[in-house]
Amino acid sequence: MRRISAHYILPVSSPPIRNGIITLDDSGEVLDVSAPSGSEPEESEGVEFYSGALTPGFVNAHCHLELSHLKGAAPQGAGLAGFIAGLAAHRAKFTDEQAHRAASLADAQLYAAGTVAVGDVSNHRLTFEVKAGSPVFYHTFVERYGLRREDVASGVRSARMLAAEAERLGLSASLTPHAPYSTLPEMYDALAQGSAFWSVHNQECADENLMFEKGGGSLHELFLSMGLTPMPPVGKSSIHCTLRHVAEGQRLLLVHNTCTTAADYDAAAAVRCKGISWVLCPTSNLYIERRLPPLRMLRAKGANIALGTDSLASGASPNLLEELKLLAERFPDVPLSETLRWATLGGATALGMEHSLGSLERGKRPGVTLLTNLDLDKLKLTPDTKSYLLTKKIPTFADK
């Protein structure tokens, strides 16, 4: 049993508690979250007291561990087409050993900084050992794209083999299409079979929508230059391509949504499926496109918002705290209690783990993360805020 306290507890599922105490059993299960009774908790016997605030462990809903070694490989502000071309040009310069080491370091960093679960994209098996050996829970999205009809069957077959290998190593895995602009409709259909979760890059730039609405634009030009046939225009924004293929039993994570409109949101909300989460990666969006996602629209719509760090290639830290700091700087009117919800319960819901992770509630095993160097009067992050995981008992998928 462990009793932990700090200046504030931010349970996410209930209001902040000043000087509250969290009681955990030896497995990390929350037995109680309570206000102090009588004496100050820092003076109570058997209570660990920390300066700062205690939160549930972070859930990073979108990450590409396998791109960790490509930090700085693509130029900043080059747009999505420039970013894709930049990564393609640099990939071959690194060995698997270098990629493995960078992924391993990112995993250790995000764990130490308070992350307990990650939705991670894999195109290869390169990071499987890192993920299988990590105390962090990983759901692996085995990703495929393809614009050549002749490549669809082999692409899906290799994805199924990769997912089976991930599961053999004890990893949770599902197949997913990469994005509407890179994935033929028949590949979408094949990847839907038996896949409970999709994590699809969505409306990451204006030219993605342009390709589907009218044709042309930078992505269209990029694919032509690569000898590929771009997707033909259909008079609708790109999100409709994904929505057409979602099955009733699936959970859908839509990632980025930088150019998503209220009408696009409404179209998604009308789709019958197990739930849609809107995953935002603001640092990555600023790095690649120099723009931010439509936060006010998504908040007004009541969307389940989750946060992701995307890859280190797009300038992010593997620690979600840096996304929270950016949001605090760019959207100062949005309270920490709300952005913190996106970094915890929002991500847990996206990954189907809201019953065990994401909030400090009795019966859950969410992990406890300490935030230090906060502005405790205003309950706001500062540029100097740091985060640390205080608990080492990590729930697994089987614990749901």
Ligand SMILES: [Zn+2]
């Ligand atoms: Zn991504």
